[in-house]
């Protein structure tokens with residue numbers, strides 16, 4: 001199986017910080033996987049995703065994305081990836097439709113293709129009504145869905161999702177997860193961070209549990225549950241491996 | 250290019266949805282231009298052409314009287330009346346009118362004044378040539394001057410010396426003429442007219458000011474380009490806010506993960522905001538051209554300087570965009586950027602001669618004003634509107650503005666890389 005992403009001993013320490021945010025992280029994400037990057041707050045998930053999307057520089061290690069090493073190939077990489085940030089990243093004073101037009105247009109979609117793709121996704125996520133309303137008048141769950149759609153428009157080979165379901169109700173969450181499964185079946189690799197273990201258990205084909213910027217364990221959800229004594233849910237594995245201490249991050 | 254199109258579309262929409270921002274960028278400077286032109290109109294007139302009202306009773310009607318009347322009129326300092334309410338006045342009426350303050354000065358040139366001088370001179374010259382000793386004081390002429398006590402000393406002495414100069418000139422004219430006539434009587438060769446030898450000492454006046462400051466515009470010629478420049482730089486508030494909001498709402502981060510390099514992202518803003526600047530300038534200049542004359546203010550005249558105006562406008566727009574970008578990069582909150590941008594633009598405007606024109610500033614401030622990017626644009630507009638300069642004259646200002654833009658752009662890119670990617 002080909003790999004979508006290779007991370008080899010990646011290190012990143014933010015300037016002015018003593019402890020590394022990502023510490024010798026090594027991961028392999030096979031093509032076609034739904035890869036869960038799981039860990040408590042402050043584990044280094046967002047930092048890792050940001051490095052993979054070219055938003056942050058890193059100190060050492062190697063990464064390769066869609067077969068490209070990002071040294072001088074960000075241009076090629078950017079066409080192949082989709083990024084759904086942890087915080088809503090939309091223009092509040094533009095309508096949902098205008099937001100998607102701009103982001104889709106920038107990804108190279110044009111004319112009818114762009115229009116059809118936007119309408120298709122809006123329909124898929126139950127947002128075709130009210131697409132001409134300003135984002136600032138949307139509810140949190142609706143914004144989350146548009147935020148997700150904005151990363152999907154150009155059918156990216158690799159989709160990065162940073163806590164895409166944070167703060168949405170159960171109905172919206174189920175809809176989003178169902179759609180993500182469909183999208184994955186169409187051949188898109190998904191890297192997904194979360195600290196909702198239930199969600200990860202149903203969605204992910206592979207997971208890596210990280211804490212303190214380091215990998216703690218990797219495997220399939222069922223494999224990890226079977227490996228760890230006295231656990232019958234991913235959440236138990238998670239608590240056993242990361243401890244019950246509160247995280248301030 | 251498709252990407253740039255979408256970025257322009259996005260920035261255009263963001264701008265159009267920001268109604269308050271648009272008001273600030275268009276209505277405020279237009280109002281300021283109107284109000285300031287109104288307020289300063291009389292001040293500028295005072296600098297230009299306030300004349301001292303002067304009442305002249307010229308009973309002489311001969312060389313001296315005529316010469317004084319002509320010269321006082323031509324000096325440009327006085328507005329000369331020869332009667333009160335169109336009626337010829339008497340001595341008493343003149344004294345009353347000056348006392349009331351209707352006139353700042355009154356002058357009475359007595360009847361036959363020229364004749365007296367002429368006679369005196371004749372007598373003197375004839376006496377001199379015949380070898381007799383004659384005192385000149387025999388029959389002097391008295392020109393009376395009445396002065397409103399509030400008249401400034403400088404005007405008073407200007408008037409007195411003007412009068413004295415013309416009395417002396419008239420007298421010496423007669424003197425020369427008489428001498429020439431006498432000499433011609435005694436000599437076989439005609440003597441040249443000695444009067445031609447006059448005015449060999451030329452007084453050259455110069456202003457001790459930075460070279461450019463000495464052209465003095467009228468209220469419209471100052472305020473239209475001045476508030477135009479202010480409007481152009483005020484976009485820094487909107488632009489820096491736009492940049493910060495875009496970073497804050499995460500959309501900038503999303504753009505970064507797309508095939509949208511920073512230069513493309515900034516190009517869209519440069520295009521949109523340049524357009525805004527040109528529209529602002531157009532609105533304000535059109536107001537000066539068409540609205541001001543209707544309101545009784547001096548109309549703006551541009552002649553055929555349209556293309557130069559466009560050039561200066563664009564360069565200034567670039568400088569303003571550079572300034573807004575750097576504030577938007579460095580400020581950490583929308584509020585901080587808005588306060589800093591607006592306050593700094595007002596200060597740069599004050600230094601740059603927007604509020605109070607450079608030519609009335611004290612000398613050190615005149616030099617300092619050349620450091621304000623608003624001044625570069627304003628001087629460029631002055632070059633076109635009042636100095637009639639061609640594109641060569643605009644080169645220094647346009648170069649300064651463009652260089653400022655380039656510096657700001659480089660600083661913004663470096664800052665962005667250092668503070669947001671390599672952190």
Ligand SMILES: Nc1ncnc2c1ncn2[C@@H]1O[C@H](COP(=O)(O)OP(=O)(O)O)[C@@H](O)[C@H]1O
Nearest residue numbers: 014017021040041042043044045046047048249
């Ligand atoms: N911009 C930043 N500057 C300094 N430290 C940061 C920055 N962003 C994150 N960190 C630190 O890096 C660590 C990892 O953060 P993050 O990647 O956001 O974790 P997660 O997404 O897993 O919650 C945390 O300790 C956090 O405090």
Ligand SMILES: [Mg+2]
Nearest residue numbers: 045046047086
């Ligand atoms: Mg995070």
